[in-house]
Amino acid sequence: MNDPLKMEGLAEGPILRAEKLSKAYPLPDGGRLKIFEGIDFQLKPGELVAIMGVSGVGKTTFLNIVGGLDRPSEGRVFLFGQDLAAKTPEEVALLRNRHIGFVFQFYHLLPEFSALENVAIPLLIGGKNREEAMELAYRALEEVGIRHRSGARPAELSGGEQQRVAVARALVTRPVLLLADEPTGNLDWKTGEMIINLIVEIHRKRGLSSIIATHNEKIARFCHKVYLLEAGQMKLFEVLTG
Ligand SMILES: Nc1ncnc2c1ncn2[C@@H]1O[C@H](COP(=O)(O)OP(=O)(O)OP(=O)(O)O)[C@@H](O)[C@H]1O
Numbered sequence: 001m002n003d004p005l006k007m008e009g010l011a012e013g014p015i016l017r018a019e020k021l022s023k024a025y026p027l028p029d030g031g032r033l034k035i036f037e038g039i040d041f042q043l044k045p046g047e048l049v050a051i052m053g054v055s056g057v058g059k060t061t062f063l064n065i066v067g068g069l070d071r072p073s074e075g076r077v078f079l080f081g082q083d084l085a086a087k088t089p090e091e092v093a094l095l096r097n098r099h100i101g102f103v104f105q106f107y108h109l110l111p112e113f114s115a116l117e118n119v120a121i122p123l124l125i126g127g128k129n130r131e132e133a134m135e136l137a138y139r140a141l142e143e144v145g146i147r148h149r150s151g152a153r154p155a156e157l158s159g160g161e162q163q164r165v166a167v168a169r170a171l172v173t174r175p176v177l178l179l180a181d182e183p184t185g186n187l188d189w190k191t192g193e194m195i196i197n198l199i200v201e202i203h204r205k206r207g208l209s210s211i212i213a214t215h216n217e218k219i220a221r222f223c224h225k226v227y228l229l230e231a232g233q234m235k236l237f238e239v240l241t242g
């Protein structure tokens with residue numbers, strides 16, 4: 001299989017490794033609000049895992065840190081064997097653009113651009129020329145089943161359609177790691193299930209490594225492993241087979 005990490009000479013081993021990860025925010029009274037502390041976590045190649053936990057427990061914070069969008073207060077994140085703390089913000093941004101796809105609860109599409117342009121943006125940022133970016137974006141929209149809506153702006157699309165566009169945008173760069181934060185949190189169950197099925201299908205087909213943060217136990221059932229983030233700790237809650 002075409003392995004972009006090997007081609008770039010990045011280390012083998014876990015796709016993602018977090019070591020003694022802690023996050024705390026300063027409080028106005030001079031104290032600190034601890035979100036989590038001392039989390040060790042690994043994501044192996046090909047794994048599809050769910051992180052569950054009640055609202056406010058730190059799921060988004062955790063995903064943002066392991067995806068290089070935020071920094072931990074303590075501990076280290078190794079993405080593809082590389083220590084994020086040893087990199088400049090520009091290097092981390094490059095690693096993200098090349099190898100990580102993000103899907104968010106509220107889609108985060110740019111309202112003034114068409115579906116096609118939204119999907120093409122990560123490619124344009126990554127330096128592809130416009131023609132090639134549009135062609136690849138079009139194919140990604142085809143893969144998620146909404147090629148026919150490629151000219152529509154986000155406001156003209158349903159929530160489920162917007163999330164399909166967001167999935168296409170996350171995957172258009174052919175990332176190795178997919179991080180999805182409540183990808184169905186804003187959708188009715190049936191539409192949400194369609195989105196999860198789509199993510200699981202693409203995960204399998206492309207041999208991705210994926211983390212889905214969710215409140216929803218039914219969604220977690222689609223994953224290989226379920227972690228529970230609770231009281232500042234991450235615990236392996238369930239290993240599902242088949
Ligand atoms: N910039 C910040 N400053 C202070 N506290 C913050 C900041 N960002 C997040 N928090 C707090 O960190 C905690 C974890 O937030 P986070 O968004 O990671 O939770 P979550 O598990 O994703 O919740 P939800 O399920 O509602 O999305 C919350 O208590 C939140 O209020």
Ligand SMILES: [Mg+2]
Nearest residue numbers: 059060061181
């Ligand atoms: Mg969240």
